[in-house]
Amino acid sequence: MSEAPKRPAKxxxxxxxxEPKDSYTGGPSSLCPGCGHDQISNVIIAAAWENGxxxxxxxxxxxxxxxSKTPAxxxxxxxxxxxxxxxxxxxxxxxxxxxxxxxxxGVSGDGxxxxxxxxxxxxxxxxxxxxxxxxxxxxxxxxxKGQYSATADIGSKKKKGTxxxxxxxxxxxxAINLGCSFVARSFSGSKKQLKSLVKAAMSHKGFALIDVISxxxxxxxxDESLKSYGYVKDNNVTLHVADYIPNRAPMEEIEVPEGHYxxxxxxxxxxxxxxxxxxxxxxxxxVAALSALHAADAESKHVTGLLYFDGTKPSLIEDLGLVxxxxxxxxxxxxxxxxxxxxxxxAAFLS
Amino acid sequence: xxTIANDFTINIATANGTGSQSxxxxxxxxxxxxxxxxSGKNMFPSNISGLPTWYIVRLSDLGYQAPGxxxxxxxxxxxxxxxxxxESLETxxxxxxxxxxxxxxxxxxxxxxxxxxSSLARKINPKIAKLVTNIVYVGILAEMLGIDQAALESALSxxxxxxxxxxxxxxxxxxxxxxxxxxxxxxxxxxxxxxxxLDTAKFFIDGNEAxxxxxxxxxxxxxxxxxxxxxxxxAEAIIEYIPQIRTNDEGEATCAVIQAEDELAAAGMVIGAxxxxxxxxTATSGPGISLMQEFIGxxxxxxxxxxxxxxxxxxxxxxxxxxxxxxxxxxxxxxSHGDTQHIVLIPGTVEECFEFGWRAMDYSERFQTPxxxxxxxxxxxxxxxxxxxxxxxxxMDRGKVVRDRDVFEAFEDFGRYLDVxxxxxxxxxxxxxxxxxxxxxxxxxxxxxxxxxxxQDYVALMSRLKNKINGAxxxxxxPLLREEIECEVGVIYIGSMENTIQEIDDILEATxxxxxxxRVRALPFSNQVAEFIRRHETTIVLEINRDGQLWGILRKELxxxxxxxxxxxAYSDGQPPxxxxxxxxxxxxxxxxEQ
Numbered sequence: 001m002s003e004a005p006k007r008p009a010k011x012x013x014x015x016x017x018x019e020p021k022d023s024y025t026g027g028p029s030s031l032c033p034g035c036g037h038d039q040i041s042n043v044i045i046a047a048a049w050e051n052g053x054x055x056x057x058x059x060x061x062x063x064x065x066x067x068s069k070t071p072a073x074x075x076x077x078x079x080x081x082x083x084x085x086x087x088x089x090x091x092x093x094x095x096x097x098x099x100x101x102x103x104x105x106g107v108s109g110d111g112x113x114x115x116x117x118x119x120x121x122x123x124x125x126x127x128x129x130x131x132x133x134x135x136x137x138x139x140x141x142x143x144x145k146g147q148y149s150a151t152a153d154i155g156s157k158k159k160k161g162t163x164x165x166x167x168x169x170x171x172x173x174x175a176i177n178l179g180c181s182f183v184a185r186s187f188s189g190s191k192k193q194l195k196s197l198v199k200a201a202m203s204h205k206g207f208a209l210i211d212v213i214s215x216x217x218x219x220x221x222x223d224e225s226l227k228s229y230g231y232v233k234d235n236n237v238t239l240h241v242a243d244y245i246p247n248r249a250p251m252e253e254i255e256v257p258e259g260h261y262x263x264x265x266x267x268x269x270x271x272x273x274x275x276x277x278x279x280x281x282x283x284x285x286x287v288a289a290l291s292a293l294h295a296a297d298a299e300s301k302h303v304t305g306l307l308y309f310d311g312t313k314p315s316l317i318e319d320l321g322l323v324x325x326x327x328x329x330x331x332x333x334x335x336x337x338x339x340x341x342x343x344x345x346x347a348a349f350l351s
Numbered sequence: 352x353x354t355i356a357n358d359f360t361i362n363i364a365t366a367n368g369t370g371s372q373s374x375x376x377x378x379x380x381x382x383x384x385x386x387x388x389x390s391g392k393n394m395f396p397s398n399i400s401g402l403p404t405w406y407i408v409r410l411s412d413l414g415y416q417a418p419g420x421x422x423x424x425x426x427x428x429x430x431x432x433x434x435x436x437x438e439s440l441e442t443x444x445x446x447x448x449x450x451x452x453x454x455x456x457x458x459x460x461x462x463x464x465x466x467x468x469s470s471l472a473r474k475i476n477p478k479i480a481k482l483v484t485n486i487v488y489v490g491i492l493a494e495m496l497g498i499d500q501a502a503l504e505s506a507l508s509x510x511x512x513x514x515x516x517x518x519x520x521x522x523x524x525x526x527x528x529x530x531x532x533x534x535x536x537x538x539x540x541x542x543x544x545x546x547x548x549l550d551t552a553k554f555f556i557d558g559n560e561a562x563x564x565x566x567x568x569x570x571x572x573x574x575x576x577x578x579x580x581x582x583x584x585x586a587e588a589i590i591e592y593i594p595q596i597r598t599n600d601e602g603e604a605t606c607a608v609i610q611a612e613d614e615l616a617a618a619g620m621v622i623g624a625x626x627x628x629x630x631x632x633t634a635t636s637g638p639g640i641s642l643m644q645e646f647i648g649x650x651x652x653x654x655x656x657x658x659x660x661x662x663x664x665x666x667x668x669x670x671x672x673x674x675x676x677x678x679x680x681x682x683x684x685x686x687s688h689g690d691t692q693h694i695v696l697i698p699g700t701v702e703e704c705f706e707f708g709w710r711a712m713d714y715s716e717r718f719q720t721p722x723x724x725x726x727x728x729x730x731x732x733x734x735x736x737x738x739x740x741x742x743x744x745x746x747m748d749r750g751k752v753v754r755d756r757d758v759f760e761a762f763e764d765f766g767r768y769l770d771v772x773x774x775x776x777x778x779x780x781x782x783x784x785x786x787x788x789x790x791x792x793x794x795x796x797x798x799x800x801x802x803x804x805x806x807q808d809y810v811a812l813m814s815r816l817k818n819k820i821n822g823a824x825x826x827x828x829x830p831l832l833r834e835e836i837e838c839e840v841g842v843i844y845i846g847s848m849e850n851t852i853q854e855i856d857d858i859l860e861a862t863x864x865x866x867x868x869x870r871v872r873a874l875p876f877s878n879q880v881a882e883f884i885r886r887h888e889t890t891i892v893l894e895i896n897r898d899g900q901l902w903g904i905l906r907k908e909l910x911x912x913x914x915x916x917x918x919x920x921a922y923s924d925g926q927p928p929x930x931x932x933x934x935x936x937x938x939x940x941x942x943x944x945e946q
Binding site (some may be wrong): 054055056057059060071073076077078079080081082083084087089090091092093094095097098099101102119120123127266271272286295318321322326328329332335336337339341342345346349350 | 418552553554556564567568569570572575596597602603604605606607608609611612613615616617619620621622623626627628629630631632633638645646653691709736739740742743749758779780781783784785788789790791792793794797802913
């Protein structure tokens with residue numbers, strides 16, 4: 001009997017916690033081939049792997065819709081919760097209140113977040129829940145076959161039907177006005193920028209919103225759509241090149257280009273380096289961020305990059321006044337008050 | 352004249368927001384401290400200031416706690432309801448009325464005690480005359496009925512907890528009332544109070560506070576709530592007790608509190624906490640539960656522990672927000688779309704509010720499902736006598752959670768929704784544990800938690816869920832039976848009807864009809880309920896609503912031969928149950944059945 005031919009040795013690249021990238025992948029996607037959401041899933045896998053986050057310490061949260069199905073397609077070693085339409089923020093808030101030690105990675109869509117879930121999004125921002133909130137924004141409802149969503153741009157036309165005439169909601173502008181501590185816009189086709197932003201959001205303590213224009217190849221990728229691949233590619237005003245510099249030796253060297261750049265240090269000591277492309281954008285200035293959004297909007301363009309950042313806001317957990325360890329790690333003997341305490345209460349009532 | 356001691360009802364008509372509630376509670380507490388069995392019902396409007404409020408104090412040596420059939424002593428302060436209140440009185444009733452109110456006293460057939468309450472109050476302090484007016488009528492009642500001054504002063508100091516100035520002012524006002532009665536009026540009525548020696552010491556507490564304490568002794572880790580009458584008292588009491596019983600020496604708490612943006616978010620937070628392995632809860636009322644329905648279905652289907660307290664008020668819609676009812680039974684038991692079935696715990700006393708407070712958490716984690724506590728406005732917001740709370744006799748039941756990798760590895764096959772033990776309850780691992788990572792979902796799933804639309808997966812899942820909840824029947828608080836062998840008629844009832852049932856029973860017995868009683872304390876029904884029905888010729892299901900919701904659920908679940916034996920007596924007018932109305936309805940129903 002001859003020996004089976006040996007497979008040639010394969011080099012597997014490991015991250016700082018010695019995990020291969022496979023530890024961060026998920027099941028096969030059932031979305032339409034070419035969907036922007038799949039590109040974002042790949043970015044999430046790469047960002048989590050490169051950041052060296054233990055996969056089981058991530059909690060994948062989502063609502064309902066095409067985007068909210070994607071947690072099945074990445075981070076197969078993480079627990080997740082595909083909740084109800086638009087209400088992922090509240091479920092995340094409750095989980096976070098009892099276990100602050102997980103990295104909450106929320107994925108939502110424009111149908112989920114800009115309509116039914118807009119109230120919960122707003123209040124999660126208001127509370128500064130410590131989570132990454134990736135909004136996969138394509139301007140249409142995919143699972144129900146292509147109705148406009150509340151982020152569809154005026155004059156934009158999807159594959160079927162008439163152009164949208166209703167004023168869109170810009171969730172980045174909304175978030176900035178609400179004092180959201182990390183607000184970015186990106187494009188599923190700008191893998192490098194998106195990855196840097198996702199990595200930075202994962203290092204941020206507080207609510208990090210990344211609104212990612214993610215074209216719907218089936219219902220909204222025609223030339224008349226302002227959220228098609230072609231349109232976004234040609235009309236993307238990039239504020240800056242963004243590079244994520246981890247708080248340890250990076251796996252690869254970061255190229256420092258000539259010219260101006262600004263480093264923003266994140267809560268875990270890592271840095272997002274924003275290299276100026278045209279005029280310098282100051283991400284700590286909310287008015288500048290809103291101006292950039294309005295200027296782009298006036299020309300029917302999409303501005304991408306880290307729009308706004310505030311590293312000084314306390315996150316929800318600091319407001320709750322809780323014990324140091326996560327509540328789920330508090331032993332039962334400390335959760336239930338003692339018999340003596342009840343005796344004292346009874347006695348006080350009787351006195 | 353023969354006196355009537357400890358067997359009458361006082362009705363005090365004031366306006367909301369005038370401070371009458373404090374005065375009324377002092378009156379109630381002072382009677383309670385004299386050892387007199389007494390109950391108080393606050394009939395308040397959905398309003399902050401100005402609308403009519405009635406406070407009903409029932410004294411009964413027999414221990415009756417319902418408001419009674421009639422008013423014996425009417426205190427008239429509020430001109431707005433004056434005529435109506437006066438007109439409704441029976442001949443011979445006593446009226447203590449504010450002669451400064453510029454209203455007529457046009458009844459000749461009553462015992463009239465005019466008191467210039469406003470002028471007396473102004474004597475003490477014109478700026479707060481309105482507030483003081485209330486304590487003046489307490490002084491009048493004290494003198495007229497013979498309430499102990501010591502009991503009054505003790506009640507005052509409890510009400511104003513160390514606020515010496517307020518206590519002093521109120522003692523003066525009480526004295527003015529007493530003196531006015533002594534100097535200007537002569538007692539013409541038969542009503543007196545007599546102190547009683549109690550066998551056991553008791554205190555007054557409302558159901559909401561008792562529930563809140565119970566939740567703390569259940570180790571609640573997260574409260575998410577949205578304010579709504581009549582449930583806010585649960586959340587507020589939970590918050591109030593945290594510094595005292597749920598913080599460490601550094602003042603750090605082991606219970607998070609989040610005031611949500613609405614009831615939907617509150618439900619979401621509770622489910623998030625349960626999913627993460629914590630004990631989350633919310634407190635709301637019917638309108639809130641309506642809003643939470645979608646999430647309730649998710650928690651049932653994805654099997655997430657979560658506790659919801661519903662303090663029932665009058666529906667449908669906004670209904671009568673400050674009135675009591677038992678009308679959320681069906682909505683809780685079969686909450687959310689699709690086939691569902693939920694565990695509902697129904698306390699009938701403040702002691703049970705406490706007990707079911709901690710038990711709800713245990714049941715929810717044991718059965719990995721939403722658990723409801725069903726209280727109501729009457730039980731939740733009124734004060735009831737309590738002998739004290741009993742410490743949980745068992746450790747917290749955290750259910751089937753695999754926390755240890757060795758235990759996890761020992762499973763031959765692990766699936767989040769795999770029924771290993773045959774009781775329908777699967778094992779779960781927690782986020783962050785790294786064991787059996789699973790994407791929880793509200794969509795159809797197989798035993799591994801993976802999306803599935805296969806008919807066999809769906810049927811298996813739905814049958815297992817049914818079995819799981821069925822398995823709770825005999826583990827939940829059992830029905831309380833009061834039965835005598837010769838009784839042909841049984842009465843099944845729930846919740847705060849407990850406080851009226853004895854009086855109903857006595858009225859029925861006076862007509863020669865002896866009935867057995869079965870107080871259901873949880874859904875799904877224990878099999879003992881069917882057995883109770885089997886032992887009786889006829890069973891009445893008595894409830895405070897229009898449609899006989901409990902009866903409907905019972906009929907659906909009873910074996911065919913018993914269905915015809917149960918009959919519904921359901922009535923609700925927003926008022927706390929009055930015994931006479933229900934006893935009359937029971938007798939009418941029995942007559943109808945016999946024909």
